[in-house]
Amino acid sequence: MPRENILTSQTARDDFLDGVRQLDQESSGITAANLFTWLQNNGINLSMQGVNQNLSTYDLFVFWHVVAMTIPLATGNMAHAGPIFLPWHRMYLIRLEEQVRRILQKPNFFLPYWDWAADGQLGEVAQRQTQLWTSQYLGESRGQVASGLTSQIQVRLTQVNTLSGSVLVSHAPRNLERNAGSDVRTLPDKTDTAQAMNESIYDQAPWSVNSSGFRNRLEGWINGPQLHNRVHVWVGGDMGPGTSPNDPVFYLNHCNVDRIWEAWMVANGRNYLPVTPMGAQGHRLNDLMLSILDASMRPSDVLDPNPWYTYDSLVV
Amino acid sequence: MEKYDLKELVKPLKRKLPQRAKVHIDAHAKMSHRSFTSVRSSEYMDRDIRVETTYKITIDGKPFGTHVGVLNDGRVYCHALPQYSFPSAIGMIKKIIRTYHDFDMPEDELRKNYQKPKTSKK
Numbered sequence: 027m028p029r030e031n032i033l034t035s036q037t038a039r040d041d042f043l044d045g046v047r048q049l050d051q052e053s054s055g056i057t058a059a060n061l062f063t064w065l066q067n068n069g070i071n072l073s074m075q076g077v078n079q080n081l082s083t084y085d086l087f088v089f090w091h092v093v094a095m096t097i098p099l100a101t102g103n104m105a106h107a108g109p110i111f112l113p114w115h116r117m118y119l120i121r122l123e124e125q126v127r128r129i130l131q132k133p134n135f136f137l138p139y140w141d142w143a144a145d146g147q148l149g150e151v152a153q154r155q156t157q158l159w160t161s162q163y164l165g166e167s168r169g170q171v172a173s174g175l176t177s178q179i180q181v182r183l184t185q186v187n188t189l190s191g192s193v194l195v196s197h198a199p200r201n202l203e204r205n206a207g208s209d210v211r212t213l214p215d216k217t218d219t220a221q222a223m224n225e226s227i228y229d230q231a232p233w234s235v236n237s238s239g240f241r242n243r244l245e246g247w248i249n250g251p252q253l254h255n256r257v258h259v260w261v262g263g264d265m266g267p268g269t270s271p272n273d274p275v276f277y278l279n280h281c282n283v284d285r286i287w288e289a290w291m292v293a294n295g296r297n298y299l300p301v302t303p304m305g306a307q308g309h310r311l312n313d314l315m316l317s318i319l320d321a322s323m324r325p326s327d328v329l330d331p332n333p334w335y336t337y338d339s340l341v342v
Numbered sequence: 343m344e345k346y347d348l349k350e351l352v353k354p355l356k357r358k359l360p361q362r363a364k365v366h367i368d369a370h371a372k373m374s375h376r377s378f379t380s381v382r383s384s385e386y387m388d389r390d391i392r393v394e395t396t397y398k399i400t401i402d403g404k405p406f407g408t409h410v411g412v413l414n415d416g417r418v419y420c421h422a423l424p425q426y427s428f429p430s431a432i433g434m435i436k437k438i439i440r441t442y443h444d445f446d447m448p449e450d451e452l453r454k455n456y457q458k459p460k461t462s463k464k
Contacts, residue, residue, distance in 0.1 A: 062452040067459055075450040095424060106424065186445045187422035187438055191407040197448050209426070209437075236382060236414040246425065247413060255425035266423055266441065 028336040032138035032278055033157060041135050043175040045126030046274045050084035050179050052129060057081060058196035061089055072096040076196035081182060086319060087122060088183050092194055092268045094316045099308040101234040104316040109229040109300060109309040111245050112287045113325035115280050120334050121319050122277060136335050139285050140278035142257050143342065146215030153213050154206040164275055167206035176274060177201060185267040202273050205262030213260050214253045219342045222253060223290055228299045233306040240290055244283060254283045288331060289340035296329045376405030380412040397431060406435065
């Protein structure tokens with residue numbers, strides 16, 4: 027079975043929502059104090075404070091994303107703002123998919139995607155009133171998420187910004203929050219995805235937020251926020267800070283980003299840049315990608331996703 | 343696939359840390375003056391263009407400590423809101439203040455129970 031559109035596959039929807047809910051309710055055996063100690067002992071410059079509490083397996087994915095975002099490289103960080111953005115998130119999604127399979131005991135589970143460019147064709151108000159934002163799917167698009175399975179997701183880690191810098195805060199569990207269509211009024215649309223698909227080069231120097239090419243257009247820095255970035259900004263609320271994987275829509279967004287990358291590679295070849303030894307350290311074809319959950323992979327390991335999954339459609 | 347325990351969580355990253363730590367310390371040193379410099383460059387008609395932009399931002403007279411950068415189109419971005427970009431730095435700081443000013447920071451229980459690992463003497 028392939029990865030499917032969440033709006034057309036009821037099974038994929040039900041399994042995804044139940045799976046992430048269960049991962050959020052499962053104790054990982056790791057506490058906030060354990061993570062604080064780990065950050066201190068490993069010299070990672072991520073400030074963390076707040077209450078000590080047991081964290082879930084789902085929280086560890088949130089933590090992993092923040093850590094990757096916090097460690098700077100010569101350009102960008104270990105998961106964003108450079109060529110590594112697409113392969114790192116592909117690895118990250120594969121690991122979440124494995125965890126959902128484990129907890130549901132469904133070896134044939136595949137993450138669904140949200141074809142946000144299709145919704146971007148709708149009117150401004152209609153975009154935040156689609157089926158996706160009902161209790162049968164993700165719950166409310168604005169305010170506190172209070173309906174459906176997603177209302178049972180508890181946020182325990184939030185990255186906030188103080189005068190002196192960013193802090194990862196461990197706090198009393200609370201519901202998810204969204205603010206759809208407030209900071210940007212509309213989602214990306216099919217014209218935007220077509221522009222990305224027209225890029226013939228994956229990435230190029232300076233391998234950053236200022237590069238031309240497919241990756242930077244899809245990540246959303248060119249005339250931004252666009253595409254991936256714009257979806258984060260459009261949803262708002264918990265999708266804003268580095269702890270954005272708190273909201274399950276994070277995974278639906280990234281699954282669609284991954285699908286667009288796959289469509290681009292089918293059209294242009296499985297070409298990745300930079301190739302060792304040229305290019306930015308940490309972003310190259312054979313550099314190890316940061317993983318704190320299971321083994322690290324290299325971009326070269328994930329260029330072809332067929333060992334793990336396929337997509338039901340590559341029409342983007 | 344089994345659940346993860348802390349040992350598994352720590353192992354893979356530990357192997358990579360020495361190299362990452364150096365990158366990190368360099369970045370921190372640049373930030374010590376609480377100013378952030380972005381370099382943009384382009385080639386045009388066989389000429390190399392280089393634009394350095396430095397932001398030194400204060401709020402209520404206190405330095406703002408989160409990295410700020412500039413995109414080629416002149417928009418500014420900040421790690422506090424990692425997917426956003428703004429036409430003006432003032433607008434960006436206003437948005438950051440709006441986003442975080444209501445946050446109720448809990449009392450810290452994490453630092454007080456932390457014990458530094460003992461280092462072995464050579």
